[in-house]
Amino acid sequence: MGASPAPSRQALRLVSTKGMGREDWLRVRKNGIGSSDAAAAVGLNPYQSMLELWLIKTGRDAELPQIDPSDDSHPTYWGTLLEPFVAEYYTRHTGRRVRRVNAVLQHPEHAWMLANIDREVVGAPDVQILECKTSGGFGVRLWKDGVPEYVQVQVQHQLAVTGRQAADVCVVLGGQEARIHRIERDDELIAHLIELERRFWQYVETDTPPPADGSDSAAQALQALYPRDHGLSIDLSVEPAMTEAFTRLVALRAELADKEKQEALLKQTLQQRMGEASRACFPEGEITWKRTKDVQSVDVARLARERPELIEAYPLIRPGSRRFVIST
Numbered sequence: 625m626g627a628s629p630a631p632s633r634q635a636l637r638l639v640s641t642k643g644m645g646r647e648d649w650l651r652v653r654k655n656g657i658g659s660s661d662a663a664a665a666v667g668l669n670p671y672q673s674m675l676e677l678w679l680i681k682t683g684r685d686a687e688l689p690q691i692d693p694s695d696d697s698h699p700t701y702w703g704t705l706l707e708p709f710v711a712e713y714y715t716r717h718t719g720r721r722v723r724r725v726n727a728v729l730q731h732p733e734h735a736w737m738l739a740n741i742d743r744e745v746v747g748a749p750d751v752q753i754l755e756c757k758t759s760g761g762f763g764v765r766l767w768k769d770g771v772p773e774y775v776q777v778q779v780q781h782q783l784a785v786t787g788r789q790a791a792d793v794c795v796v797l798g799g800q801e802a803r804i805h806r807i808e809r810d811d812e813l814i815a816h817l818i819e820l821e822r823r824f825w826q827y828v829e830t831d832t833p834p835p836a837d838g839s840d841s842a843a844q845a846l847q848a849l850y851p852r853d854h855g856l857s858i859d860l861s862v863e864p865a866m867t868e869a870f871t872r873l874v875a876l877r878a879e880l881a882d883k884e885k886q887e888a889l890l891k892q893t894l895q896q897r898m899g900e901a902s903r904a905c906f907p908e909g910e911i912t913w914k915r916t917k918d919v920q921s922v923d924v925a926r927l928a929r930e931r932p933e934l935i936e937a938y939p940l941i942r943p944g945s946r947r948f949v950i951s952t
């Protein structure tokens with residue numbers, strides 16, 4: 625990305641976050657597109673679709689899984705916990721001082737553009753913002769070629785809101801490797817980003833859901849948006865676009881079924897050749913075929929036969945979900 629000078633101006637301090645609870649902070653964020661929302665708003669977040677973000681911004685997210693900030697199995701927990709340590713590493717490694725910005729910032733011209741900044745870099749002429757990241761598991765792979773696109777969008781959004789010229793991204797990968805990347809302001813990209821974000825915000829203002837994108841996030845959002853059916857039938861044969869989508873889906877499923885059969889045959893061929901071997905090596909990779917540990921569980925069917933009163937005393941109702949079934 626190329627950098628170009630931007631007019632000097634100050635972001636508006638929309639609200640102070642000092643002492644603000646998480647629920648109040650989330651309510652403020654619903655009033656616009658925050659920097660961590662930016663990539664999803666333009667369809668570039670690998671973890672969240674435009675449709676899921678739209679549900680959140682329009683207050684329809686009650687059916688979505690909610691993040692528990694105290695759940696230590698969730699990346700959000702560790703990201704929040706480790707943020708001060710990442711900032712401290714940055715200062716030790718670069719000698720640059722940083723400080724917190726206890727406010728939700730607002731773009732002076734585009735009121736729906738908001739930003740929370742992890743740290744402000746103090747007294748450095750070449751960089752003004754620090755974004756702290758931690759990544760493990762799947763996320764580490766996204767950093768192998770540098771800063772992932774969705775993080776670049778997040779940082780350019782921050783530079784757009786604040787009018788600043790550059791940001792450093794300090795990331796800890798897998799809990800044992802730290803990297804620092806510089807991102808310079810790109811006014812051409814920012815102009816394009818603002819236009820795309822404006823389009824998303826129009827979906828919010830007009831209460832119109834954006835199109836699904838084929839992601840797991842979009843599938844989850846659709847289940848949350850339309851959790852129940854009402855038994856009605858609609859005739860989509862009069863809509864050419866929907867008819868084409870149905871025809872293509874049927875053909876694609878047939879093609880996938882054939883591919884899955886081919887996959888199963890190749891897999892079984894290799895398994896049969898391996899026999900009792902645990903591992904097989906090839907020029908381009910390897911296969912492991914190992915027995916997992918035994919798992920102990922409750923024989924519910926037997927329990928229901930022999931002690932039905934216990935089943936009745938400890939019922940567990942799992943909410944049903946809509947099933948998508950094709951018939952031809």
